[in-house]
Amino acid sequence: MTTVKRAFFRTGDRVVLPPYGIGVVSGTCQRPVAGAIQVYYQVDFPNTASRAFVPVDAPQSTGLRAALTAADMPGLLQRLQSSQTLNLPRQWAARHRRVTEILVGGDPYEIATLTCELRRWNMERGLPDLDRQAFRRAIRLLEQEVRGLEDPCAQDVQRLLNHVWNETPN
Known part of the structure; x- marks a missing residue:
């Protein structure tokens, strides 16, 4: 059987x-x-x-x-607007390893926190090339999850991600 x-x-x-x-x-x-x-x-x-x-x-x-749903958007928006930090290592190799772990892990809330941290670093002193690439990748991964959700909060998340994307230097 x-x-x-x-x-x-x-x-x-x-x-x-x-x-x-x-x-x-x-x-x-x-x-x-x-x-x-x-x-x-x-x-x-x-x-x-x-x-x-x-x-x-x-x-x-x-x-x-x-994938995230409309019900998850308030939590994601809150995470993107929070001042929570990751305390990323200052040394490049250790920081790159930690950032890669977060991106590969795929937890959207960790990726949102990473996005906030890299945004803060970018505003304070600019990002080296690999960190800038990771920053853009984090934004793209979050955008993919939000795209297509017809919800006011999802639209707020999308607007915030578009704003953050446009802040990054080319």
């Missing part, structure tokens, strides 16, 4: 696969791996030809999570 597991994600669900960003579950598929058939979510990334296959049995092992 075969037991069919109920999928946590359904076709059409918006999901985030760090560090790639927002994707859409387009269904499930079966693939042979080491002589056994495994079931995978097929995640497609809009505006690209990229596709990922995530094990249905362990999506958390890849960091796959549901």
